[in-house]
Amino acid sequence: MDRDEIARRARELLNKALGPDATFRPHQLEAIMALAADRRRVLLVQRTGWGKSAVYFFATRLLRDQGSGPTILISPLLALMRNQMQMADRLGVSAATINSSNRDAWETVIADLKADRIDLLLVSPERFNNREFLDDVLPELAGKTGMLVVDEVHCISDWGHDFRPDYRRVGRLLDRMPSGIPVLGATATANDRVMEDVVAQLGGGIEAFRGDLGREGLALHAFDIPAPSQRLAWLAQALPDLQGSGIVYCLTVADTVRVANWLRQRGIDAVAYSGNTEADEREHIEADLLDNRVKVVVATSALGMGFDKPNLSFVIHFQAPGSPIGYYQQVGRAGRALPKSVGVLLRGREDSDIQDYFIRNAFPPQSLAEKVIAHLEEQARPLRLNEIMATVNLRRSRLEQMLKILEVEGVVERIGSGYRRTLKRWTYPTERVEGVTAARKREQEVMQAYATTSGCLMEFLGRELDDPNAAPCGICMNCSGSRISVQPDRELVVDAVEFLRRQPIPIEPRRNWPLGLVEPSGRIPEDLRLENGRALCRLGDGGWSDLVRAGKYEDGAFAEELVDAAVRLIREWAPTPAPAWITYVPSLTRETLVADLAAGLGRRLGLPVQAVVQKVSQNSPQKEMQNSAQQYRNVADCFRVVGPVSAEPVLLVDDLFDSRWTLTVVGAALRQAGSGLVFPFALAAAVGT
Helix, strand or coil, rough: CCCHHHHHHHHHHHHHHHCCCCCCCCCHHHHHHHHHCCCCCCEEECCCCCCCHHHHHHHHHHHHCCCCCCCEECCCCHHHHHHHHHHHHCCCCEEEECCCCCCCHHHHHHHHHHHCCCEEEECHHHHHHHHHHHHHHHHHHHHHCEEEEEEEEHCCCCCCCCCCCCHHHHHHHHHHCCCCCCEEECCCCHHHHHHHHHHHHHHCCEEECCCCCCCEEEEEEEEEEEHHHHHHHHHHHHHHCCCCEEEEEECCCCCCCCCCHHHHHHHCCCEEECCCCHHHHHHHHHHHHCCCCCECCCCCCCCCCCCCCCCCEEECCCCCCCHHHHHHHHHCCCCCCCCCCEEEECCCCHHHHHHHHHHHHCCCCCCHHHHHHHHHCCCCCCHHHHHHEEEEECCCHHHHHHHHHHHHHEEEEECEEEECCCCCCCCCCCCHHHHHHHHHHHHHHHHHHHHHCCCCCCHHHHHCCCCCCCCCCCHHHHHHCCCCCCCCCHHHHHHHHHHHCCCCEEEECCCCCCCCCCCCCCCCHHHHHHCCHHHHHHHHHHHHHCHHHHHHHHCCCCCCHHHHHHHHHHHHCCCCCCEEEEEEEECCCCCHHHHHHHHHHHHHHHHHEECCCCEEECCHHHHHHHHHHHCCCCCCCCECCCCCCCCCCCEEEEECCCCCCCHHHHHHHHHHHHCCEEEEEEECCCCCC
């Protein structure tokens, strides 16, 4: 087909899909022609809902009609793949996927590829590190791929808000593809710096189509509401008045559960959604939201890229994301096909602490990274993660992330379940790490400025995304002067405080010793294991947390109100068989703090308190230890049990718990000394906020 015929055929496909009066949006046909007629490399930076997927589906159909091979579409999330599969079917494109959840279907998909029955194959970037995929699927594709599409291409850049190391494999994949195949990178969230990084990864000669990122009809609001209880009350008031269904975004998994539980308690149909939600349940929740069977989904960023509900009425943020790009990506899910929709940002006092945590953990410190490399170099065989963690103070998720980056860069290689150092030279990327960290800090400051600006909120976001067409929207709270009320009802706030204070935290017993550190290694014997325990709250949860912090770090003693609350919880919990006595975890730095807490509990519960646990050596704070091996080793020899120990069940008291290894070690020592069942209790969990 010549260019005129390709353009005519593209319009036919559009009219067939959307009706005889449908027309392409600015840049859509140009991008399709660049791919299907000119076989160019294209970068699309267009707002959410603009129709980026239509570009690659139409281009795929046109290329296939010209005899090209199938398109490979790299997509980051299963949810996004599901939506893309449905859309491909509607547009007459035969699509299939190979991912971690459909291993049983791989053989059929490979057979269909060989028979040329598939127009488009969706894969995640992680597939390009899977040996089965590399051996069984990629050879079938590499020599005859008709087009490569990288969706959410901003993930390729560590300057972006959602960097994923596996996206770095795309450049290596391009080297295996036929020369001259068209390539498309698509995103709605890329500023100039991210675009430069994307171009560097995909190669030169890219034609960029960048559109206006403003969203007509999306009315933005932003408010400072410091206390979680006030924001819960605001949600309970505001949501019933908002038409349709929507999303409330939270920064943490724990908050999604708290907020959803609160809303259900207030009669609002709400459900929590996060990376911890089972895959089947995620699909069920997504379907319910798509069909308006649920009023609100309370979600982390796991419900972001890949969820497409054109008539989503509102997006509310319970806390502020760390960057304007990330915020735009999430709030932009609202109102794609509605004349009016609402986006509300509620800034809380805990936001900066959570964001700082994410920034600190984005890159491992140079000393630890170099220690991992050196440790691998010293070994003649591949090392498993547990073996590395026994030597290096990194939590498992951070170590996996670092090893993935090093593997993508060719510095380490994976052999079975272990990792081995390669011969490639490596130096810590200090300049880049410092640059990205500084950029994250600036983005954090920008989000603070967003909530306090007197100018147009949509224009503010557009300028931060380097949109050359950023202009006042006319409908945000600053442009229109029309603001949603931010004064939550006082009685609702009181109820929210009480709700937060009635959210006890389970202390689940550890069942296994760290691998290789305890002989015999493996499971903790049942007769040395803790029973299920309870904590009164979680630091930062807006309930009892402030009183716990004040007592531990400022006053040197816990308030009577806090001790009374602990007694109520223990009575409601009613561990069985009931503890007949109390002991506690001692401290060498705050000698009376937990002892006085235990004494107060003993008086109110009518139980004797026995100081049978001694701390015999000082250790580093457990919060500084990043994995189980380090946490166990940090406390293993610090405690001993002295004096006669009652054989009755015992309540083991501490103020804060973090890794549970202190409670586990002390509990095992009590059982070895002859105590009965050990039930742990703490005022607060110091993790998982």
